[in-house]
Amino acid sequence: MAQAPQAKYRKDYQSPSHTITDIELIFELHDTATLVTAVSQVQQLKESTTLALDGDGLTLKSLRIDQQQWTDYELVEGGLKIHNLPNMFTLEIVTELNPEANTALEGLYKSGGAYCTQCEAEGFRRITYYLDRPDVLAKYTTTVIADKVQYPFLLSNGNRVEQGELDNGRHWVKWFDPHPKPAYLFALVAGDFDVLTDQYTTKSGRNVTLEIFVDKGNLDRANHAMVSLINSMKWDEERFGFEYDLDIYMIVAVDFFNMGAMENKGLNVFNSKFVLANEKTATDTDYLGIEAVIGHEYFHNWTGNRVTCRDWFQLSLKEGLTVFRDQEFSSDLGSRAVNRINNVRIIRGPQFAEDASPMSHPIRPDKVIEMNNFYTLTVYEKGSEVIRMYHTLLGEEGFQKGMQLYVERHDGTAATCEDFVKAMEDANGVDLQQFRLWYNQSGTPTVKVASEYNEQAQTYTLIVEQSTESTHDQKEKQALHIPFDVELYSAAGDVIELQCNGEKVANVLNVTQAKQSFVFEGVTEQPIPSLLREFSAPVKLEYDYSDKELTFLMVYAQNEFARWDAGQMLLAKYIRTNVEAVQAGKVASLPAEVVDAFRGVVLSEVLEPAFIAEMLSLPSHNEVSGWYKTVDVDAIAQVLKAIKIQLSAELQDEFGAIYHSLNQAEYTIDHDAIGKRALRNTALSFLAYTEQGNELVKSQYAQANNMTDTIAAMAAANQAQLACRETLMADYSDKWKHDGLVMDKWFALQGSNPAGNVLEVIKQTMHHEAFSLKNPNRTRSLVGSFLNMNPVHFHAIDGSGYQFAGEILRELNSVNPQVASRLVDPLLKLGKYDQQRQSLIRAELEQLKAMDNLAKDLFEKVSKALES
Ligand code: TRP
Ligand code: ZN
Numbered sequence: 090m091a092q093a094p095q096a097k098y099r100k101d102y103q104s105p106s107h108t109i110t111d112i113e114l115i116f117e118l119h120d121t122a123t124l125v126t127a128v129s130q131v132q133q134l135k136e137s138t139t140l141a142l143d144g145d146g147l148t149l150k151s152l153r154i155d156q157q158q159w160t161d162y163e164l165v166e167g168g169l170k171i172h173n174l175p176n177m178f179t180l181e182i183v184t185e186l187n188p189e190a191n192t193a194l195e196g197l198y199k200s201g202g203a204y205c206t207q208c209e210a211e212g213f214r215r216i217t218y219y220l221d222r223p224d225v226l227a228k229y230t231t232t233v234i235a236d237k238v239q240y241p242f243l244l245s246n247g248n249r250v251e252q253g254e255l256d257n258g259r260h261w262v263k264w265f266d267p268h269p270k271p272a273y274l275f276a277l278v279a280g281d282f283d284v285l286t287d288q289y290t291t292k293s294g295r296n297v298t299l300e301i302f303v304d305k306g307n308l309d310r311a312n313h314a315m316v317s318l319i320n321s322m323k324w325d326e327e328r329f330g331f332e333y334d335l336d337i338y339m340i341v342a343v344d345f346f347n348m349g350a351m352e353n354k355g356l357n358v359f360n361s362k363f364v365l366a367n368e369k370t371a372t373d374t375d376y377l378g379i380e381a382v383i384g385h386e387y388f389h390n391w392t393g394n395r396v397t398c399r400d401w402f403q404l405s406l407k408e409g410l411t412v413f414r415d416q417e418f419s420s421d422l423g424s425r426a427v428n429r430i431n432n433v434r435i436i437r438g439p440q441f442a443e444d445a446s447p448m449s450h451p452i453r454p455d456k457v458i459e460m461n462n463f464y465t466l467t468v469y470e471k472g473s474e475v476i477r478m479y480h481t482l483l484g485e486e487g488f489q490k491g492m493q494l495y496v497e498r499h500d501g502t503a504a505t506c507e508d509f510v511k512a513m514e515d516a517n518g519v520d521l522q523q524f525r526l527w528y529n530q531s532g533t534p535t536v537k538v539a540s541e542y543n544e545q546a547q548t549y550t551l552i553v554e555q556s557t558e559s560t561h562d563q564k565e566k567q568a569l570h571i572p573f574d575v576e577l578y579s580a581a582g583d584v585i586e587l588q589c590n591g592e593k594v595a596n597v598l599n600v601t602q603a604k605q606s607f608v609f610e611g612v613t614e615q616p617i618p619s620l621l622r623e624f625s626a627p628v629k630l631e632y633d634y635s636d637k638e639l640t641f642l643m644v645y646a647q648n649e650f651a652r653w654d655a656g657q658m659l660l661a662k663y664i665r666t667n668v669e670a671v672q673a674g675k676v677a678s679l680p681a682e683v684v685d686a687f688r689g690v691v692l693s694e695v696l697e698p699a700f701i702a703e704m705l706s707l708p709s710h711n712e713v714s715g716w717y718k719t720v721d722v723d724a725i726a727q728v729l730k731a732i733k734i735q736l737s738a739e740l741q742d743e744f745g746a747i748y749h750s751l752n753q754a755e756y757t758i759d760h761d762a763i764g765k766r767a768l769r770n771t772a773l774s775f776l777a778y779t780e781q782g783n784e785l786v787k788s789q790y791a792q793a794n795n796m797t798d799t800i801a802a803m804a805a806a807n808q809a810q811l812a813c814r815e816t817l818m819a820d821y822s823d824k825w826k827h828d829g830l831v832m833d834k835w836f837a838l839q840g841s842n843p844a845g846n847v848l849e850v851i852k853q854t855m856h857h858e859a860f861s862l863k864n865p866n867r868t869r870s871l872v873g874s875f876l877n878m879n880p881v882h883f884h885a886i887d888g889s890g891y892q893f894a895g896e897i898l899r900e901l902n903s904v905n906p907q908v909a910s911r912l913v914d915p916l917l918k919l920g921k922y923d924q925q926r927q928s929l930i931r932a933e934l935e936q937l938k939a940m941d942n943l944a945k946d947l948f949e950k951v952s953k954a955l956e957s
Pocket of ligand 2: 385389407408411
């Protein structure tokens with residue numbers, strides 16, 4: 090490392106010295122030498138005749154001010170300083186880029202045969218020198234020039250205003266976006282595509298053309314994306330009153346993409362994974378993922394684009410809010426309980442793990458070296474939980490009042506998290522002073538509850554204590570405002586009305602102190618409490634439930650989430666005791682009553698299949714690891730497997746009956762059909778461990794008429810290490826080897842293969858014709874699933890898993906730092922493992938740290954981990 094990269098602090102925010110009101114861009118596209126002419130109208134805002142522009146890896150060809158060549162400038166680290174400027178001027182900059190050499194996939198790059206851009210967070214500075222910060226909003230006019238045969242489609246933000254032909258076989262298209270926007274929302278795409286077109290009429294009557302661009306030959310995989318887009322537009326009008334504001338909405342699917350998708354104004358660019366689907370190539374999970382991501386990017390049009398962020402520390406302002414919106418969208422269209430369960434799994438698993446790691450940060454970070462490192466589970470998912478808490482506290486009506494005021498006040502501007510809280514407060518006449526701490530404080534609070542029943546007084550008291558352990562980034566913690574949703578049940582299963590001080594009270598208690606008691610009156614029998622219903626705050630709950638209370642709640646809790654959660658708590662109890670048993674050299678097992686409780690779930694005739702499938706899913710190895718200070722990787726794996734095998738043996742008949750009764754002849758993708766497949770395939774995942782496993786899995790694979798069932802069979806064969814595994818894998822690879830996206834599912838199975846020789850197989854698989862380390866989806870599928878989903882072998886005590894991770898990371902550091910930086914996460918958690926593993930991981934981190942070209946992305950994470 091030549092010079093250690095510098096951190097930026099939230100407290101140092103300064104408004105810009107200048108702004109840019111309009112920018113005209115001309116792109117002359119060429120694979121290795123693209124010319125970009127940027128003509129900006131610049132206005133001085135503060136007393137300063139020097140303009141400091143951001144720039145990264147650019148070749149400056151010319152610089153003119155008011156049409157005169159300008160020499161009074163200096164190229165500096167990270168940009169360009171121009172001196173002795175008037176207070177208003179036209180700035181013309183020409184830069185040269187090499188899109189073909191851009192493997193970082195940030196700025197202008199080539200994905201397959203097409204040109205595309207990715208500018209969030211700070212990618213526009215790789216295109217031209219600019220005020221690349223979200224509080225500078227300009228109107229963009231963009232002209233794209235390229236070869237007409239190779240690049241018939243030339244796209245950018247806004248509306249197409251002009252086009253023409255040039256005599257050298259090239260053509261051009263000019264776009265104008267009337268909505269002022271920050272540079273991170275700029276986009277350009279040039280290529281040859283198939284286009285799926287549709288129409289949408291907004292509630293006030295605007296006709297919008299909808300276009301989805303996919304690689305040639307993929308038109309039959311674009312329908313679900315279009316349906317999801319139309320559903321999103323409608324839902325945002327109905328639930329939030331937000332309408333679309335341009336005449337055209339375009340989505341382009343690309344194969345090389347660092348993240349899920351990007352909300353560029355009027356021209357979303359998507360990872361093809363979140364667009365392309367038909368029943369032969371995509372699973373139900375893929376379909377639901379497409380719906381969620383299409384919704385997410387569309388919803389950004391109001392929460393992100395119309396109202397954007399003042400600075401990147403405010404990222405959760407748009408991301409937490411937009412995740413909340415996409416979660417609500419999925420819940421309104423599908424099963425609310427199943428959606429909630431899956432979102433809560435993410436918080437309790439990987440988000441809690443992030444809180445406990447050296448990268449812990451509040452949803453509004455205070456200190457950043459590389460912004461790309463802060464597109465995190467904390468900012469997105471915990472950020473969404475914080476928004477959900479407003480909703481829980483204020484109700485749908487109050488929340489919507491706050492939203493309307495927020496948009497009314499800040500439309501067309503760059504806002505802050507504080508602006509959002511203020512809008513919620515003002516619209517509802519409430520004081521959210523203490524609630525604001527959720528933006529400042531990192532880490533996971535623990536809410537410890539005790540209860541007392543006083544038969545004589547007929548009172549029931551909940552004693553609630555909250556505390557947050559110090560985190561790597563922050564020592565001192567304060568008491569938060571925690572909405573704590575509770576319900577009480579009688580032994581007969583009836584709801585006991587909550588009454589305090591002679592008045593009926595709502596289910597959501599306001600926990601605001603370190604320790605606090607809530608006394609409920611008129612409680613005529615010892616109640617069973619249902620606590621933290623709907624996971625009303627992102628906290629760890631501690632309450633000493635008996636098995637009987639948990640099995641009671643699994644059946645009688647009114648709300649499905651609470652039933653599921655009771656089942657999870659019951660499993661958690663026995664996973665913990667079994668881990669201890671295994672560590673003491675005993676065998677793991679579940680008592681008969683626990684097995685029976687799950688038998689009851691399997692046999693239920695009232696519960697929805699999709700929900701039963703969730704009830705039957707054990708917590709992941711990662712989630713269980715989060716419960717411990719020091720993780721015993723092998724003991725946890727052994728216990729989870731033993732429980733799975735015991736349940737499959739004891740509930741074999743029930744699973745068999747379900748499996749056969751839920752066979753669907755026709756494939757449809759409605760929620761009911763998805764739920765049935767989910768339950769049937771869950772049953773298969775258990776049956777795989779029984780005698781009939783191999784035959785059942787083989788025949789499901791052979792008969793499957795859709796990818797969901799195909800992959801379920803392969804995953805079962807993989808997990809249970811069935812004899813048919815190799816045959817199925819070979820057959821699939823033969824069939825799909827020319828389609829990287831479809832092969833990703835196969836790569837993920839290779840990465841998570843529990844077999845002892847997995848690392849050897851992975852190394853061979855890297856030579857598979859469909860694999861490339863340059864493609865983020867491929868790398869995440871194969872390498873990412875080994876690092877994240879194969880704990881036993883990744884953490885092998887000989888260090889082979891860590892060494893492999895180290896090798897890949899050193900290579901990816903120069904190919905694609907963003908992907909490298911996401912992949913390194915499991916290594917940052919070294920503190921959770923025993924001394925021997927810790928020193929092996931440390932050695933790999935040290936080797937990374939010593940690289941002389943270490944990217945900022947890895948530098949930030951690796952140095953934090955080594956300091957911890
Ligand atoms: N704003 C995008 C979203 O959440 C995500 C995003 C941020 C992104 N940085 C990116 C996408 C870099 C691709 C590449 O919807
Ligand atoms: Zn987003």
